[in-house]
C-alpha cells in the first residue's frame with residue numbers, strides 16, 4: 001500500500017511504518033534509545049493545542065487564556081499534581097512543550113510574543129527564560145517532533161514564525177500562508193529536517209462564482225509548509241458537502257417558502273478550522289460547517305464536520321462526515337449534538353481519536369480507517385443506544401493523549417480546569433478534574449462577565465433551580481445542544497457567513513462593536529443588526545428560541561416557564577425582564593456584561609506610521625467617510641433613548657433614523673431573499689457597518705457578502721461619494737489604495753474620527 005504513494009509526502013511514509021500499531025511502538029523505542037534527551041520524541045506527529053504533554057507523558061502544561069498564565073502539572077501519577085502557575089503575556093492561546101519537557105513555548109496573542117519558559121530541578125521549577133517577538137496575534141504553536149524547531153501561526157499577520165529551539169531565535173518568517181492561520185500539525189518522519197507542517201486557515205473563503213448564502217459558497221483551506229525550505233508547498237481546499245443528512249422545510253434561495261414537510265436536502269461548507277490532527281496518511285480537521293441557505297432553524301444551520309485530507313494526494317479526501325448525523329441516528333432520544341468541534345487528538349497505537357465539542361461540554365470518540373481515511377463516530381460500548389459522550393468541564397477547547405494511550409487531558413476554557421480521562425477501561429471514564437487557574441470570586445463584576453462568557457459559549461447551559469433545592473434547569477440555550485451564540489460568533493466575533501435570515505441575507509456581525517469599548521462603563525451602544533431591527537442584546541432571545549430551537553432565558557414569574565410575550569421586533573423593551581439565573585445572576589444581564597466587557601477587538605498587523613496608512617487616513621477624512629463611519633465604534637449608529645423606541649422611529653420594523661442608503665441593495669440579486677422566501681429588508685438602507693478591526697473579516701463584505709474585497713466596496717460610486725454630498729473625490733487609484741491600507745489598519749489603537 002505504501003508503494004502507491006508518490007512524491008514528497010509519499011517518501012515520508014517510508015521512514016516510519018507508523019500506520020501499524022506495533023511498528024509505531026517499535027519506532028518509539030528505537031528513537032528514544034538512539035537519541036539524546038532533547039530528541040526524545042515519541043514517534044507521533046505533533047499539533048497545536050492550548051495544553052501540552054512532554055513526550056514521556058509526565059509533565060502537563062496548560063495555557064490559561066483568561067488569567068494570562070500557564071499552569072504546570074506533574075502527571076507521573078494517577079491524578080495530576082499542581083506544580084506552578086507562571087505569569088506569561090496577555091491572552092496565551094497555545095502552549096507547546098519540548099519533547100523532553102525542558103522548555104515550554106507559549107503564544108501570547110495580544111502581545112504578539114512567544115514566552116519561553118524553562119523547567120529545571122527535575123521539572124519542579126519554572127522560570128521565564130525569554131520573550132520572543134513574533135507576528136500579530138500569534139495563536140497556534142507546535143514543536144517539531146524531535147524538538148528542533150517551534151512553529152507559530154500569526155493569525156493576523158498571515159504568517160508563520162519559525163523559532164530555533166536551540167537558541168530561541170526566530171530563524172524564519174514564512175509569508176503567504178493564507179488568511180488567519182490558526183492550528184498546526186507537524187508530521188513525524190523521525191527527522192525534523194523534512195517534515196510537513198499543516199496549517200488551518202480559520203475562516204473559509206469564497207469560491208469564485210458562488211454567492212454566500214448558498215451552502216456551497218465557500219471552501220476551507222489548509223496550507224502546507226516544508227520544514228526543509230520553510231516555504232509554502234500548497235494550499236489544500238476543503239470542499240463543501242452536498243448533503244448534511246438534515247432536511248429543511250424550504251429553500252430560500254430557490255424562493256420556496258418553508259412548508260410542512262422537511263424534504264429539502266441541505267449542504268454545508270467547512271468553516272472555523274481551528275485545529276488539525278495527523279493520523280497515518282491522513283490529516284483530520286474538525287470544524288463548524290455552515291449551512292446558510294434558509295430557513296436556518298437549528299438542525300439546518302451549523303453542522304459538526306470532520307474533514308479528511310489525503311496527505312499523499314495533497315487534497316481533500318472527500319471523506320467529510322457530519323458528526324451530528326451519528327447523534328441524530330442514535331436510538332436514544334436524549335440527544336446531545338457535537339457542537340463546535342474545536343480540537344481533536346488521536347491515540348498513538350490505535351486508529352481511535354477524540355473530538356472535543358466546545359459548546360456541548362463533551363468529548364466524543366471517532367475511529368478512522370488507515371487505508372481510506374474514512375472516519376466514524378463511535379457508539380458507547382456500555383450503552384449502545386447512544387453515541388459515546390465523555391462529559392468535560394465548561395467549554396472544552398483542547399485535548400492531548402499521553403504516549404502510552406492511558407490518559408487524555410482536556411482543557412476547559414470557561415471552568416478553567418482540566419478533565420482527566422482514563423482510556424484504559426472498556427469505556428473511557430473521567431477520573432479527575434483539576435483546577436488550572438482561579439475562577440472569579442462570586443458576586444464580583446468579573447464573575448458576572450464570566451457567567452456571560454459561559455452562556456455565550458454553551459449550547460446547553462445549566463441554570464439555578466427555580467425553587468431552592470430543586471433540580472437545576474438545563475438545556476435552555478438550544479435544542480439538544482445544537483447551537484451556541486459562539487457557533488456563529490466564535491470568541492464573540494463573526495464566522496463571516498452570510499446567513500439567509502429572517503430579514504434577508506445577513507453576514508454575522510461581530511460583537512466587539514456593539515458597545516463603545518473606549519467608554520469604561522460601556523454605556524454607548526449602536527443599533528443592532530444590519531437593518532437596525534433590534535436595540536437590545538436581550539432582543540436575541542428570539543434567536544435562541546427560533547434559530548437555535550432553545551427554550552430561551554426570559555421566563556414567567558414561576559422562574560421556568562418560557563415567557564411567550566417576547567416580540568420579534570422593536571416596540572417592546574426586553575432588557576431587565578424576568579430571567580433564568582446562574583449563580584444568582586440574570587442570564588441576559590450576564591450575557592450583556594460579556595458582550596460589553598469580554599469581547600476583544602482583533603488587532604491589525606498594519607502600523608499607523610506606515611506612510612500609506614497615514615495618506616489613507618487623509619483620504620478617509622476628505623471623502624467624508626467619517627460622517628457614517630466615525631466615532632469610537634467606527635459607525636455613526638447610536639441608541640440614544642431608553643428602549644423601547646418611540647413608535648414614530650419604527651418604519652418597516654426598523655429604526656429608520658439609523659439607516660443610510662449607499663447603493664448596496666439590489667432586490668434582484670440571487671441571495672436577496674428572506675428565510676421565508678419573501679422579499680428582504682434593505683430598501684430603506686442599512687445601518688453603517690463598523691469598520692473597527694475590519695481586517696479580521698476578509699473577502700466577504702456588506703450585509704449580503706456581495707463584494708469580496710475592500711477595494712471593490714469602493715467601486716460603488718454612490719457609497720464612496722455619500723460623505724461628500726455626492727461629489728466623487730475617490731477616482732484616483734493611488735488614493736483608493738491608500739484608503740484600503742488605512743481601512744485594514746483600523747483597530748482599537750487607531751485614533752477615531754469625531
Ligand code: HEC
Pocket residue numbers: 296301302483484485486487488489499501503506507508509510511513514526527528529530531537540543544547548591
Ligand atoms: C446561526 C448563526 C447565529 C447564531 C447561532 C447567533 N447569531 Fe448573532 N448574528 C448572526 C447574524 C447573521 C447576525 C446579523 C443579523 C442581521 O443583521 O439581521 C447576527 C447579529 C447579532 C447581533 C447584532 C450585532 C450588531 O452590532 O449589530 C447580536 C447582538 C447578536 N447577533 C447576538 C447573538 C447572541 C447573543 C447569540 C446567542 C444567543 C447569537 N447572536 C447567536 C448569526 C448568529
Ligand code: HEC
Pocket residue numbers: 530620623624625626627628629659660661662664665685686687688689690691694700701702703704710713719720721722723724730739743
Ligand atoms: C452615508 C453613510 C456612509 C458613508 C458616507 C460611507 N459609508 Fe460605508 N457603509 C455605509 C453603510 C450603510 C454600509 C453597509 C452597507 C451594506 O452592507 O449594504 C457601509 C459599509 C461599508 C463597508 C463594508 C463593511 C463591512 O463590514 O462589510 C466599508 C468597507 C465601508 N462602508 C467603507 C466606507 C468608506 C471607505 C467610506 C468613505 C469613502 C464610506 N464607507 C462612506 C454607509 C456609509
